[in-house]
Amino acid sequence: MGQDVAPLVGIIMGSTSDWETMHHAAKILEKLGVAHETKVVSAHRTPQRLYDYATGAAERGLKVIIAGAGGAAHLPGMAASMTHLPVLGVPVESKALKGMDSLLSIAQMPGGIPVGTLAIGKAGAINAGLLAAAILATADEALSERLQAWRAAQTESVATDPE
Numbered sequence: 514m515g516q517d518v519a520p521l522v523g524i525i526m527g528s529t530s531d532w533e534t535m536h537h538a539a540k541i542l543e544k545l546g547v548a549h550e551t552k553v554v555s556a557h558r559t560p561q562r563l564y565d566y567a568t569g570a571a572e573r574g575l576k577v578i579i580a581g582a583g584g585a586a587h588l589p590g591m592a593a594s595m596t597h598l599p600v601l602g603v604p605v606e607s608k609a610l611k612g613m614d615s616l617l618s619i620a621q622m623p624g625g626i627p628v629g630t631l632a633i634g635k636a637g638a639i640n641a642g643l644l645a646a647a648i649l650a651t652a653d654e655a656l657s658e659r660l661q662a663w664r665a666a667q668t669e670s671v672a673t674d675p676e
Contacts, residue, residue, distance in 0.1 A: 520550040522645045523575045525566065525592065527555045527582040531605045535581040537635050538603065541642030545659050547649060550575075556587040563588070567595035577645040580628075581638065583607040586618035589628045601644055602628040603637040 522542055526535045535551070542549045554563045570578060578596065580589035581603035589602030604615035612633035620630040629644065631637035643660075650657035 518548040519574045520548045521574065521576045521649055522547055522549040522642075523566070523570055523578045524549055524551045525554040525578065525580050525588065526551075526605070527553070527557075527586075527588050529553055531581050531583060534605045534634055534638050535579070535603065537638035538579050538581075538642035538645075541639055542646065545642075545646045545656065545663060547642075547646050547656065554580075554588065554592075556582070556591045557585070563591055564595060567592040570596050571598055577601065577648050579603060579638075579641045579645055581605050581641075582619070583612070583615045584609075584618075586615040589619050589630075590622050590626060593622070593628045594626050599648060600628050601641045602630045603641050604630070604633045606634045 524535055524538050526532060539549060539551055552566065554566050556563055575598060577599050578592055579601045580592050582588035583605035584607050586604060589600050593600040602619035604612050604619050606612035607614055616630070616633050619628055622628050631640045631644070646656060646660050650660050
């Protein structure tokens with residue numbers, strides 16, 4: 514997105530290696546014309562950065578946070594505990610347990626700290642971008658129209674015959 518447009522969605526991830534998954538959320542937001550930012554914010558290695566990011570997100574104009582994390586995957590939940598903004602968690606596939614550890618860590622939040630949990634990996638990142646856009650589209654008619662057009666194009670791209 515252009516630097517002159519304030520981001521509405523923050524995409525954060527626990528490490529640079531998570532970008533392989535999380536760039537799919539950014540690509541969807543770009544296609545839909547949604548201003549966003551991307552940052553590496555580790556719940557374990559950069560806790561002050563996480564605190565500053567999450568507590569200042571709303572004041573900076575963000576409306577939704579997409580947080581991708583692997584392994585123990587504390588980033589989405591910790592971010593959600595520090596902001597009233599919707600947080601969408603993307604489990605990043607881990608080497609040890611293929612992302613099941615990440616999925617369970619993000620999905621099993623205690624009552625009172627919600628995190629919208631998506632699928633493991635690329636599909637989850639794509640859907641997080643779409644869900645963030647859908648949340649924003651409830652108050653943005655132009656975005657709603659772009660999202661509907663994207664979905665119609667997706668439908669039209671599906672072949673009717675297997676050959």
